[in-house]
Amino acid sequence: MPPKSQGHDTRYLKMQKNYCFVCGQDNPEGMKLKFILDEARQTFVCRFRLSNRYTGPPGHTHGGIIASILDDAMGKVNKLHHVVALTREMTIEYLKPVPLHKPLRVEGREIEVRGRTHVNAAEILNEKNEVLARSRGIFIAIDPEKMFAKYVNR
Numbered sequence: 001m002p003p004k005s006q007g008h009d010t011r012y013l014k015m016q017k018n019y020c021f022v023c024g025q026d027n028p029e030g031m032k033l034k035f036i037l038d039e040a041r042q043t044f045v046c047r048f049r050l051s052n053r054y055t056g057p058p059g060h061t062h063g064g065i066i067a068s069i070l071d072d073a074m075g076k077v078n079k080l081h082h083v084v085a086l087t088r089e090m091t092i093e094y095l096k097p098v099p100l101h102k103p104l105r106v107e108g109r110e111i112e113v114r115g116r117t118h119v120n121a122a123e124i125l126n127e128k129n130e131v132l133a134r135s136r137g138i139f140i141a142i143d144p145e146k147m148f149a150k151y152v153n154r
Contacts, residue, residue: 020072021068022068022069022071022072023035023072023076031048031054031068031069033046033048033069033072033106034046035072035073035076035108037079037080038107041109042080042109042110043077043107043108043109044073044076044077044079044107044108044109045105045106045107046069046073046105046106047103047104047105048104048105048106049100049101049102049103049104050065050098050100050101050104051100051101052100054100055100057097059099059100060097060098060099060100061097061098061099061100063092063094066092066094066098066124066133067090067092067135069106069124070090070092070106070108070122070123070124070133070134070135070137071087071090071122071135071137073106073107073108073122074087074090074108074120074121074122074135074137074139075087075108075120075137075139076108077108077109077110077118077120078118078120078139078141080110081113081118081141083118083141084141084142084144084147084148085116085118085139085140085141085142086139086140086142087137087138087139088117088137088138088139088140089137089138090135090136090137090138091135091136091137092133092134092135093133093134093135094132094133095131095132095133095134096130096131096132096133097132098124098132098133099126102126102127103126103127104124104125104126104127104132105124105125105126106122106123106124106125107122107123107125108120108121108122109121109122111136116140116141116142117138117139117140117141118138118139118140118141119136119137119138119139120136120137120139121134121135121136121137122134122135122137123135
């Protein structure tokens with residue numbers, strides 16, 4: 001059974017273009033990561049490899065890129081409730097360096113929903129299923145028609 005909707009329903013909301021740096025397919029400078037819903041686990045998953053463009057320490061990913069990927073994975077989870085929710089607060093644990101050019105996976109899942117407040121978590125894992133970085137975030141559901149009025153088509 002799908003989770004109960006909280007906040008403003010966005011099922012019929014269509015953004016003109018998606019320029020999100022992490023997942024936007026219309027952003028020529030973006031990462032273009034594609035997330036899929038694992039319905040059985042109610043988890044959003046993305047498999048990816050990172051190029052030298054995202055270098056922090058030699059051979060590894062910049063911490064800001066890691067944070068961006070985790071934020072996007074947690075943000076996707078709000079789709080389970082058909083809401084747009086913006087990041088209010090986010091904590092990250094950098095457990096092991098995230099390598100470049102290696103198969104990686106990020107997974108986002110819901111922790112709890114209280115009214116407009118959505119608490120989500122995400123993890124970046126390597127091919128051995130070791131958790132390299134994890135996050136927890138608080139998201140606040142907003143009315144996208146008010147906030148993004150000039151960017152939205154119905």
